[in-house]
Structures are given as structure tokens and as C-alpha cells.
Amino acid sequence: MEKNTAFSRASRYGCCGNHLVLFPSRKNKCQLRCNSMLEADYCINLEYDHEVxxxxxxxxxxxxxxxxxxxxYTADFIVETQESINYIEIKPDFTTLSARTQEKLNRGKEALSTQGTPLRYASLETIRNGCCFRNKEFLYFNSFHVSRDELGYCMQFISEIQYPTSISEIIKNNHHPSLKSLYLAIFIRQLDFNMKKIISPVSLLQQGVNYPNAADIDTSR
Structure with a gap:
């Protein structure tokens, strides 16, 4: 895919009146400047989405x-997948926008469309979607500073155990992997559980998919 120069420049600073939040991104290997907590929460969903x-x-x-x-018009995000590049607008609720703001969005969407680039919307409801989001948030922020050796050991350990299992069952083993490496394994879907329920030590875990490979994960952050 053709390189987009927006990815190679320093992120813009927050606009006047916005709440600047620094988000530690593993995929981008840097901190991103977000203009609200909702934008930072959207980043968690992007980190979890293996297509991004x-x-x-x-x-x-x-x-x-x-x-x-x-x-x-300036969108909030550019998101690149293997197949496409999308511009993203973040708003708490798109049904309550003023006529002026809605018109600006419509004009921006039309302008992007002429370039063959879609503008997509993400709202508070779609970003913070109940237990699923709360689990992603918990797993992401509790799985930092995992060394490559630590993650490698975890991957080897979970490839040899019987399923279904749980975190509480795993840590009964005298040679169990670290808790943060288990959280990372769950976040990158090497271990699977019901995301519609809040994760706990007794949540049933199943063997997950083989994406991404442990070697592809940035464990330096």
C-alpha cells in the first residue's frame, strides 16, 4: 500500500478547549496525542483489531x-488496514450535532469521497461497548513491559496445557507464566474467552487463534 505521509510526521497538538491525552500505542510504537478520552478509548479498539x-x-x-x-475539515484519525485507508470522525453522539457541525461533516465526507477515501463515524456507544470494551481496556493497560522471553515462555506454556482452563488454574502451576504475559496473550487472542462478560480469575479460557505471531508484538512498552 502506498505510504501516507501523515504517518511519518509528528502528531498534532491538542486544539484549544480540548483535553489532551497521550495514548501509548504498541502498533505505532509511540505515544499518540488524542484530543479527548473518547479518542484514547478508540485507540484501544484499534490496538485490539488485528486488521488494523x-x-x-x-x-x-x-x-x-x-x-x-x-x-x-480535519478528521480525528487515519486508520490503515491491509486493504484500505479510512478517515475517522469521533463524536459522543452524532444525533445531537448542530446543523453547522453536521454540514461541515457532510462537506468533509464529500471532499474525501472525491479522493476515493471514506469517512467513517465512531460514537461513544460504538467505542465503549459495554463489557467488551472494559475487558479490552483492562487487558491492554495491564499487559505492558512484557519481555520477549516472558511472552515466548507464555506462548510455549499455553500451547501445552489442556483446555478449557482459567487464569486461576494456570497460576496454580509452580512454573506458570507471569500474569501480565497472560493478559497480553488474551489481548492478542492467543487465548480466548467470552468478551461479553467481565474477565475474572475463573473466566473460562480456550485456545485462541495464531494471530499475531508473538514475535510481531512490540513488548518494549
Missing amino acids: VRYTTNVPSIKFLVGNKLHS
């Missing part, structure tokens, strides 16, 4: 004319 290759909040503005007046 990389993403950025450093989004170039799109210029367009309304009558004889030049306007601009």
Missing part, C-alpha cells in the same frame, strides 16, 4: 469550497 496495521491522529486537513469561500 497502524493509525494516526496526525490528520491533514481537507480543503473545499462552499460558494466562493474556502473551508477546511
Whole structure:
């Protein structure tokens, strides 16, 4: 896929009136500047989505004319997958937007469409989708600073045990992997459980998929 220069520039700083949040991204191997907690929460979903290759909040503005007046629109994210690049707009609730804001979004969407790039929306409801999001958030932030050896040992350990099992059963073993490496294994779907229920020590775990390979995970953060 052709390189998008937005991924190679430093992220923009927060705009006046916005709450700047630094999000530690494993996929991008850097901290991203988000303009709200909702944007930072969206990053967690992007980290979990194995189809997402990389993403950025450093989004170039799109210029367009309304009558004889030049306007601009700036999306919140660019998200790149293996198949496409999408611009993303984040809002708590798209049904309560002012007419002016909605018109600006529509114009921005039209301008991006002429370039063959879709603009997609993500709201509070779709980002913080109940127990599923709470599990992603817990697993992501409790699985940092796992060494490659630590993760490798965990991968080997979980490939040799019987399923179904649970975290409490695993840690009964005298040679069990670290808890944070288990959380990372669950987050990257090497271990699977019912995401619709809050994870606990007794949550039933099944053997997960083989994506991504443990060697592909940035464990330095």
C-alpha cells in the first residue's frame, strides 16, 4: 500500500478547549496525542483489531469550497488496514450535532469521497461497548513491559496445557507464566474467552487463534 505521509510526521497538538491525552500505542510504537478520552478509548479498539496495521491522529486537513469561500475539515484519525485507508470522525453522539457541525461533516465526507477515501463515524456507544470494551481496556493497560522471553515462555506454556482452563488454574502451576504475559496473550487472542462478560480469575479460557505471531508484538512498552 502506498505510504501516507501523515504517518511519518509528528502528531498534532491538542486544539484549544480540548483535553489532551497521550495514548501509548504498541502498533505505532509511540505515544499518540488524542484530543479527548473518547479518542484514547478508540485507540484501544484499534490496538485490539488485528486488521488494523497502524493509525494516526496526525490528520491533514481537507480543503473545499462552499460558494466562493474556502473551508477546511480535519478528521480525528487515519486508520490503515491491509486493504484500505479510512478517515475517522469521533463524536459522543452524532444525533445531537448542530446543523453547522453536521454540514461541515457532510462537506468533509464529500471532499474525501472525491479522493476515493471514506469517512467513517465512531460514537461513544460504538467505542465503549459495554463489557467488551472494559475487558479490552483492562487487558491492554495491564499487559505492558512484557519481555520477549516472558511472552515466548507464555506462548510455549499455553500451547501445552489442556483446555478449557482459567487464569486461576494456570497460576496454580509452580512454573506458570507471569500474569501480565497472560493478559497480553488474551489481548492478542492467543487465548480466548467470552468478551461479553467481565474477565475474572475463573473466566473460562480456550485456545485462541495464531494471530499475531508473538514475535510481531512490540513488548518494549
